[in-house]
Amino acid sequence: MHTATADAPALAQLATLLADTTRARICLALLDGRAWTAGELARTAGVAPSTASDHLSRLVEGGLLVQERQGRHRYLRLADPGVAQLIEDLAGRVSAPAPPARSLRAARAGAALAYARTCYDHLAGRLGVLVHDALLRGGLLDRAGGLALTPAGIAWCADLGLPVVQLRSARRPLLRDCLDWTERRPHLSGALGAALCDRLFELGWLARGAGRAVRLTPAGGPALAAALDLASDDLAPPAAPDTGGGRA
Amino acid sequence: MHTATADAPALAQLATLLADTTRARICLALLDGRAWTAGELARTAGVAPSTASDHLSRLVEGGLLVQERQGRHRYLRLADPGVAQLIEDLAGRVSAPAPPARSLRAARAGAALAYARTCYDHLAGRLGVLVHDALLRGGLLDRAGGLALTPAGIAWCADLGLPVVQLRSARRPLLRDCLDWTERRPHLSGALGAALCDRLFELGWLARGAGRAVRLTPAGGPALAAALDLASDDLAPPAAPDTGGGRA
DNA sequence: AAAGACTGTCGGCCACCACCGAAACGTCGC
DNA sequence: GCGACGTTTCGGTGGTGGCCGACAGTCTTT
Incomplete structure (x- = not known):
């Protein structure tokens, strides 16, 4: 008998969207508030365009991102300020280890x-x-x-x-x-x-x-x-x- | 060239902790603010004690939970209010579909x-x-x-x-x-x-x-x-x- | 109309991980 | 001490999911 005050599977599903380094990179990049194309995000995340496409579809379906198609481009941005806040909060818990300047x-x-x-x-x-x-x-x-x-x-x-x-x-x-x-x-x-x-x-x-x-x-x-x-x-x-x- | 403003792997690692139905159930149960024993959490989550033990260790190591050992019991609670807030925020994004009363x-x-x-x-x-x-x-x-x-x-x-x-x-x-x-x-x-x-x-x-x-x-x-x-x-x-x- | 660019789909490979049962470890009670 | 109980460790297993390359679709450009 599970008390199930809230929907644990749904929570896990949402967390899963951010539980991947590539998707996390994508979301962090989108934290600038602007709309990026799928290709830009693929390059930024360091994966093949096909891989990124998959991730992006999942993020959109999960409600974290929204998309807008313009010609042959697919623009993506965070769905709403709440998503940004969520990512910020999560990122805030991991101690950012003072990035050393390389060049x-x-x-x-x-x-x-x-x-x-x-x-x-x-x-x-x-x-x-x-x-x-x-x-x-x-x-x-x-x-x-x-x-x-x-x-x-x-x-x-x-x-x-x-x-x-x-x-x-x-x-x-x-x-x-x-x-x-x-x-x-x-x-x-x-x-x-x-x-x-x-x-x-x-x-x-x-x-x-x-x-x-x-x-x-x-x-x-x-x-x-x-x-x-x-x-x-x-x-x-x-x-x-x-x-x-x-x-x- | 990854801008890497924040540590994407670390963010993903943190999200991974919540990206499992069993761990989500555990965390939601702990949202009452009290300390539970490992066995209680195992029963609540509906998994074998050994499985829960594994999950709990990971949650502790990831900083979401803190533990306190007393005799043969292992008490667990959320590490701090920030964790509770995080879980609340995540749970708040998934529309809780008004649980129908069964009995x-x-x-x-x-x-x-x-x-x-x-x-x-x-x-x-x-x-x-x-x-x-x-x-x-x-x-x-x-x-x-x-x-x-x-x-x-x-x-x-x-x-x-x-x-x-x-x-x-x-x-x-x-x-x-x-x-x-x-x-x-x-x-x-x-x-x-x-x-x-x-x-x-x-x-x-x-x-x-x-x-x-x-x-x-x-x-x-x-x-x-x-x-x-x-x-x-x-x-x-x-x-x-x-x-x-x-x-x- | 043809060529190029951006993106989506499919199949296959590989790694990871949640789960369990069995057994070991420690503590508490008689 | 012995048994009961709570917990942990350890293989083994099965399923899930990230990744790529190749190919197909769609829009823009020449």
Whole structure:
């Protein structure tokens, strides 16, 4: 007599989708929030296109991915923020062993990624943490009784064009901590985190770099700093190292 | 060239632990937050003791479970609230298809479970949702800018013997929504949700029933209702359907 | 229309793993 | 001490699933 409060086979089936290195690689790649083609994912995962095709079909069928066919391409992306959250949570439990930079190019790419990147649909990296900290210091965000915007914070969002009331949804929390695995500190996720990131792109303050990396635009840096009541320098990426001096 | 932002093999390895029906059953059983013996888990999962022993060792080695040996018994429980959250999140993605009650006894047990139960370390079921709603209605909890206690809510917690400041931790959010799969509505999880549940047991307002089910004690019902500014009836379980059977 | 690119299907190979029963180990009780 | 009980270890077995190469389909390009 199995109590079977929840459907164990279904849970196992869902976990199975992530229980394969190749599928895990695919899902991690898709964590950038964009749509990839099947071929790109196959190359990234290091398997034959036919193998990847199989995996992708299973992931779609399992509800983790959604696809969109355009001509001879098959675009795939994570099904919804919940899937991204799930993968993040799982990845967060495995101690990421501080990837050592192998080459100068890799080190530079790594630095860009550590500075600012997208974490599915919100801002992460050092910039993400800085924004979080600035909001907290400015009294726009409050952690005394949980994690919430203050009335001032709600007004701040409205000024930026973020309608907080409309972002409230039963399906997704407005705010959520997302642990940064480079900074080891929280940044903002949730519906608002995603909307804020969207809006920064929309305003042209933020632009995509290579891969998951993003960067502040020349106009966006000062603008965001002003909005957060910071000096421009506070948001600047670490000074480009001419040689090895990795700034702490 | 694999970008390998995170360790895909490690993620897959972690997911593999949950990617088996038997291990999933074990983990779901342990969601009640208590420590089970290896034999109990074997019977619950419906496998031979030797099979379960193997699974349990793997789960412990993988960091999902912790064990404690006492004499000829091996007690196992979930390693930490994060694991419980992970399993909840996974289980929450698979639509639990409203288990039909097969017998009168099963229906009664199901009703008790739907009314109040523990969800690893916090209160769930109808009672959990009622508490959440009462806190919200009473202005102790606020959802305007996220999910947070109001100053009044912090005071209310203090009155109850819950030191909110000490509960704030980097490792675990103070408050968190946990979707109830019977009520389909949020109840309180997180560090505070766990502390509140603990305290209710400590005060003798809440007592354990069969399995994961809990019940309000005769003294606890009115006390909790008063604390939440509710009529006693508002917290009452659904009227017991009076068939002829002798009530235990 | 033909050539090329992206993707899906099929068959086969191989490795992994969940399961069990039997037996060994340790603890508890008489 | 002896037996009972809970647990673990150890082969052995069967099923599942990841992987590839080859071929077929579909869309784009020349």
